[in-house]
Amino acid sequence: MEPINLAEKLGQFSEHWSPKIVADYNGNDVMVVKVLGEFNWHSHPDTDDFFLVLDGEIDIEMRDRTVTLMAGEMFVVPKGVEHRPVAQKEAHLMVIEPCGTPNTGDAATAVTKDRI
Amino acid sequence: MEPINLAEKLGQFSEHWSPKIVADYNGNDVMVVKVLGEFNWHSHPDTDDFFLVLDGEIDIEMRDRTVTLMAGEMFVVPKGVEHRPVAQKEAHLMVIEPCGTPNTGDAATAVTKDRI
Numbered sequence: 001m002e003p004i005n006l007a008e009k010l011g012q013f014s015e016h017w018s019p020k021i022v023a024d025y026n027g028n029d030v031m032v033v034k035v036l037g038e039f040n041w042h043s044h045p046d047t048d049d050f051f052l053v054l055d056g057e058i059d060i061e062m063r064d065r066t067v068t069l070m071a072g073e074m075f076v077v078p079k080g081v082e083h084r085p086v087a088q089k090e091a092h093l094m095v096i097e098p099c100g101t102p103n104t105g106d107a108a109t110a111v112t113k114d115r116i
Numbered sequence: 117m118e119p120i121n122l123a124e125k126l127g128q129f130s131e132h133w134s135p136k137i138v139a140d141y142n143g144n145d146v147m148v149v150k151v152l153g154e155f156n157w158h159s160h161p162d163t164d165d166f167f168l169v170l171d172g173e174i175d176i177e178m179r180d181r182t183v184t185l186m187a188g189e190m191f192v193v194p195k196g197v198e199h200r201p202v203a204q205k206e207a208h209l210m211v212i213e214p215c216g217t218p219n220t221g222d223a224a225t226a227v228t229k230d231r232i
Contacts, residue, residue, distance in 0.1 A: 001178075001181060001183065002183065003183050003184065003185050003186075003189045003190075003191055004189060004190045004191060005186075005188060005189050006188050006189070006190065007188055022190075023190065023191075023192050024164070024192065025164050025166045025192050025212065026144075026163055026164045026195075026214070028142075030166070030190070030192070047142055048140070048141050048142045050141045050146070052210075054188075062117075065117060067117065067118065067119050068119065069119050070119075070121075072121060072122050072123055072170075073119045073120060073121045073122070074119070074120045074122065074138075074139065074146070074210075075119055075120060075139075076139050076140065076141050076146070079142075094168075094190075096141065096212075098142070
């Protein structure tokens with residue numbers, strides 16, 4: 001029952017593509033993540049994928065288009081749509097996914113989402 | 117399938133306590149809202165209530181404590197917890213609630229959430 005300062009949470013780690021859980025919302029993990037470079041192509045068959053850029057800029061590449069997001073911009077990748085986040089420079093995001101969603105779309109390759 | 121610029125969306129309206137839907141996430145409304153003054157005490161028996169302050173500062177008063185949120189800070193009011201948002205000056209928020217959740221906790225007094 002404390003305010004959650006997203007910048008302060010982001011200051012607690014440095015690794016890329018390793019989302020950290022900062023809050024729960026109705027069975028969803030609210031996370032912050034630092035990204036740099038290209039992630040893998042993946043999709044989530046059972047869930048939308050929520051992105052809000054807090055700092056920096058990312059491209060969300062989809063097979064038929066690319067959406068560029070700056071700080072203060074958000075996007076929801078619809079369920080089942082293949083996508084690849086790409087950041088030319090380090091960017092900081094808030095992301096939301098149902099608890100247990102593998103970040104790579106595949107439990108075999110997904111990182112563990114620690115709570116901070 | 118376009119980026120959603122939250123500040124640009126907030127620039128499209130001026131009324132307070134009237135959330136505008138900007139995106140869908142798994143059956144949830146992602147909304148922006150301008151707030152000023154005291155809202156009513158209410159709770160949502162079936163859902164958590166997600167708040168992220170984009171600009172300004174708000175107090176989320178609960179019966180046993182008050183959480184003060186500045187820009188870049190978020191908080192999730194747990195399901196069923198009575199609360200009252202209060203803003204001494206105009207503040208801008210992103211909020212998330214399941215589609216159809218009355219903003220006042222009561223369908224009889226809730227505002228219609230327009231999509232922008």
